[in-house]
Structure formats: structure tokens, C-alpha cells
């Protein structure tokens with residue numbers, strides 16, 4: 001399904017917007033007061049909204065649709081490749097919609113934006129947190145979402161794209177309350193039970209949370225090549241401070257009250273002083289400090305993500321071992337800590353020292369059906385029902 005909308009002098013295309021995130025993105029844009037006209041399989045009988053059908057998997061249908069948008073509005077400023085499914089039983093279809101159609105949609109948009117006298121444009125591809133980490137229960141989906149990021153970041157580096165002021169970015173939400181996570185999982189993922197458990201261990205986001213990030217990346221003129229992760233607990237990743245010159249807000253942060261007072265009274269000398277070397281140096285120092293803090297935060301987020309991945313893999317290991325064993329199984333905490341540490345190192349964590357008591361607590365929290373027992377110097381973990 002495709003949505004077209006026209007927003008205050010701009011035209012955008014959103015794929016797969018009949019429901020879920022695409023619909024939420026469209027509604028957010030409508031709320032901003034833009035006039036909207038869009039297409040889908042259903043027909044919305046509203047003055048501002050119109051749906052027409054399009055299956056992005058069908059090359060000709062997608063191309064024809066895109067050309068119709070241009071015929072009608074003369075231009076496309078924003079292309080949002082959002083349509084997606086998760087079905088490991090139909091992995092080819094999953095890759096066709098999640099990756100091939102995203103490539104197709106991006107190329108259609110790029111081709112058009114390249115030829116529009118340097119007005120540029122934005123291509124926003126919806127990936128997933130599964131685009132930046134392994135997810136054992138849906139490898140094809142995960143591959144498609146990794147592909148979206150690889151494709152988008154690679155194009156973002158192209159001098160041709162930059163020269164034409166085209167920006168390509170990705171949005172990577174964590175689990176969000178839409179239809180894709182509902183329904184039966186048995187035929188859609190590998191190991192539905194574990195998948196459900198993993199999903200339940202994450203806090204589910206409401207679509208508003210993702211829309212908020214969507215609007216931020218939309219308004220960010222420095223978003224070429226950005227990959228914005230959206231999770232319930234963290235801020236949006238890669239939110240850079242895009243100041244290209246010292247601003248009043250920069251001066252506020254360094255508390256240069258004298259200069260600020262002069263600036264706000266329109267003092268012409270002060271206006272020039274704003275660019276005085278010592279003022280500039282202070283603003284730049286302050287900005288460098290802020291960037292360092294941001295880099296440190298982002299590093300912590302990356303480490304947390306690695307820990308989450310390694311832990312999730314241990315959980316999988318527990319259940320797989322139990323499933324494949326006829327007898328009860330017992331795990332030595334020391335062995336688990338070793339595996340966990342090894343995995344963290346493989347994932348690129350530089351300081352992978354593991355606190356085993358903390359690991360034990362985390363495992364017990366993730367798997368309430370386990371119990372810990374001390375035997376001599378060993379701590380053993382086992383399934384309660386096996387005891």
C-alpha cells in the first residue's frame with residue numbers, strides 16, 4: 001500500500017501506511033497542518049485523504065505509482081519506505097518487501113530528486129533494531145533490515161547524492177505496538193515460544209514514541225547517512241547538535257551573560273563580538289565537551305546493546321539445550337559467565353569483564369523458571385521443574 005501526501009509546498013510518499021507506523025507517520029504530518037492526499041488499497045472518503053492500491057513488491061506497479069505522484073504533484077520531496085512484513089516461512093516475500101522494494105523505492109526517489117535542479121530531498125527507510133543486531137527467531141527479517149541500513153548508508157556516502165542535496169537516513173524502532181507483532185507467530189518465526197519470551201522482556205513502545213523520532217529525523221537537515229534507533233528507555237541515537245556556528249543558545253550554555261545582554265539589546269559591536277576569537281573558543285570548547293559526553297553516552301548505549309544481545313543468546317542457549325536434552329540440565333554459572341564474556345568480546349566489547357553475581361541475577365530475572373543453587377564453590381542454575 002502506498003500513501004501520497006502533499007505538505008505545505010512539499011510532496012511525500014509513504015509506503016504501507018494503511019495502518020501501523022506508516023499510518024501514524026502520515027497522521028503526524030497531517031497534524032502539522034499540511035494538506036494531504038494519499039493512496040492505498042482502501043478508500044478514505046475525506047477531502048484531505050485519498051487511498052489508492054499499490055503492492056511495492058510489484059516493480060511495474062510501484063514505478064507506475066511513483067510516476068503518477070510526479071504527474072499529479074510535479075515533484076516528490078520526501079520518500080518514506082515503510083512497508084514491511086515478518087514471515088520467516090515466506091522469507092523470499094519478506095526480503096522482497098523489506099529490502100528489494102526499499103531499494104526500488106529509494107532508486108525511484110533518487111533518480112527523481114537528482115534531476116530537480118538541486119532542491120534535494122529526503123529518503124527515509126524504515127529498518128528496525130533488528131537491523132543492527134542478530135535476532136535468532138527471525139534471520140531473514142533481520143537480514144532484510146540489516147540490508148536496508150547497508151544500502152542506505154552506502155548511498156549516503158556517494159558524492160553524487162551529496163552534491164544533489166539528497167539525504168538518505170534510516171529509522172530503527174524496537175518492538176512497537178502494531179499489527180506486525182500481533183497474530184499467530186507459529187508459522188512466522190523460528191521458535192515462537194522463545195520469540196515471545198524475548199519480546200516480552202522488552203518494553204513495548206507506542207507508535208507515538210516512534211512518530212516523535214520520525215518527526216525529529218524529518219526536520220534534521222543534517223540527517224544524511226543517519227541511523228536512528230528508537231527504544232523506550234534511551235534517547236534517539238545519533239541526535240547530533242547541528243550548530244554550524246556559535247549561537248545564542250551556545251552562549252547561554254557557557255553563561256556569557258554580559259555578551260548575551262548586549263546581543264539581546266541589539267548592540268552592533270556585541271554582534272561582532274559574538275565572533276570574537278575568545279568567545280568563539282569558549283563556545284567551541286563547550287560544544288566539544290558536549291560532543292564528548294554524547295560520544296560517551298553512545299558508547300554506553302552500544303555496550304548495553306551488546307550485553308542485551310549476549311544475554312538473549314544465553315537465554316536461547318538455555319532453552320535450546322533443555323529442549324534437545326532428554327534429561328534435566330544443569331548449568332555452571334562460571335561456564336555461563338565465560339560464554340557470555342567470550343560473546344561480548346566477539347561483539348567487539350573492549351572491556352568484557354563479567355560480574356557473575358550480576359549475570360546470575362539477570363538470568364534469573366529473564367527466566368523465572370530457573371533456580372540457583374550453591375554446591376561447594378560452584379553456583380548452579382537449573383530449571384525448577386528438573387529439581
Ligand SMILES: NC(=O)c1ccc[n+]([C@@H]2O[C@H](COP(=O)([O-])OP(=O)(O)OC[C@H]3O[C@@H](n4cnc5c(N)ncnc54)[C@H](O)[C@@H]3O)[C@@H](O)[C@H]2O)c1
Pocket residue numbers: 001002015016017018019020021022054055056057082083084085097126127128129172173174175176177178179180181
Ligand atoms: N512494530 C514493530 O515492532 C516494528 C519495529 C521495528 C520496525 N518495524 C518496521 O516498521 C514498518 C511498519 O511496520 P508496522 O509495525 O507499522 O506493521 P504493520 O503490519 O502494522 O504495517 C505494515 C504495513 O505495510 C503494508 N504492506 C505489507 N506488504 C506490503 C506491500 N507488498 N506493498 C505495500 N504495502 C505493504 C501492510 O498492508 C501494512 O499496512 C515495517 O517495515 C516494520 O518492519 C516495526
Ligand SMILES: CCCCC/C=C\C=C\[C@H](O)C/C=C\C/C=C\CCCC(=O)O
Pocket residue numbers: 086127128129130133134135136173174175180181185189192195196197198199308309312313
Ligand atoms: C513473538 C514473536 C515476535 C514477533 C515480532 C514481530 C515483529 C517485530 C519486528 C520488529 O522490527 C522487531 C524489532 C526489534 C527486534 C530487535 C531486537 C530483538 C532482540 C532479540 C534478542 O534480544 O535476542
